Amino acid sequence: MELKEKISGLIITFNEEKNIQDILDDFSICDEIIVVDSFSSDQTVTIAKQNPKVKIIQHAFEDFTKQRNIALDAATNDWVLFLDGDERITPELQQEIIAELNKSEKEDAYYFYRKFYFAGKQVNFSGTQTDKNFRLFRKSKCRYIAEKKVHETLAVNGSIGVFNNKLQHFSVSDYDSYRKKMIHYGELKGQELFAKGKHFSVVTQYLKSAFKFFKTYILRFGFLDGKEGYQLSVLQTLSVYETYESLKREQTKSKFRQ
Numbered sequence: 001m002e003l004k005e006k007i008s009g010l011i012i013t014f015n016e017e018k019n020i021q022d023i024l025d026d027f028s029i030c031d032e033i034i035v036v037d038s039f040s041s042d043q044t045v046t047i048a049k050q051n052p053k054v055k056i057i058q059h060a061f062e063d064f065t066k067q068r069n070i071a072l073d074a075a076t077n078d079w080v081l082f083l084d085g086d087e088r089i090t091p092e093l094q095q096e097i098i099a100e101l102n103k104s105e106k107e108d109a110y111y112f113y114r115k116f117y118f119a120g121k122q123v124n125f126s127g128t129q130t131d132k133n134f135r136l137f138r139k140s141k142c143r144y145i146a147e148k149k150v151h152e153t154l155a156v157n158g159s160i161g162v163f164n165n166k167l168q169h170f171s172v173s174d175y176d177s178y179r180k181k182m183i184h185y186g187e188l189k190g191q192e193l194f195a196k197g198k199h200f201s202v203v204t205q206y207l208k209s210a211f212k213f214f215k216t217y218i219l220r221f222g223f224l225d226g227k228e229g230y231q232l233s234v235l236q237t238l239s240v241y242e243t244y245e246s247l248k249r250e251q252t253k254s255k256f257r258q
Helices: 020-026 044-049 064-074 091-101 175-195 202-219 222-257
Strands: 007-013 032-037 054-058 079-082 109-118 121-123 132-138 142-144 154-156 160-162 167-172
Touching (some): 032 044, 064 079
């Protein structure tokens, strides 16, 4: 089935040489591909440049939202397909995207549910069962909210649809890399809280961290995912703990500047 709409494929990258070719392949239905790269030190940019559809924009990383909005602004088409480096489109999902965009009446943004994989093993619980994100939308109707430095939030001024087929999400390649990612997310979240005027509290830090583990491992049935469920629960708890460590650091730095 041929896609009638023109669509831009968007991705933000940093050292994604292991993933970039697969992502470019997933953008095969796009007539242009925008790569916003945070000065990768590996072969990400070299590989990406081999695709004639690709436009590279180098921009130093400040936060995820800013990188995403830069990519959005660079797209020449109204319809954009925005993927992360660890996401993959199945053939069934691609056909569903084409069929939907070929309709005369369309929504303005579409949620994609995701299948979560931990080191190649599918995880079915641990909070992943309701995991979804906007990945296909009209740029004229949508914008990432500037105040969100991590876990970017798309503001949609229009109608919303949901795809039936799931996006594959290979978020965890191994325990150590995911641990680093969770710490990084926590650092950015802490900066976000500080910018909102929040204050550090050790009681809040420990209560929220404990509740995160309880929610992920017990309430969201992480224990049914075995070892992977336990590890995910621990690492997501670590991210919450690091959020407040980051907030405390930002607060301390602010006092020294005064």
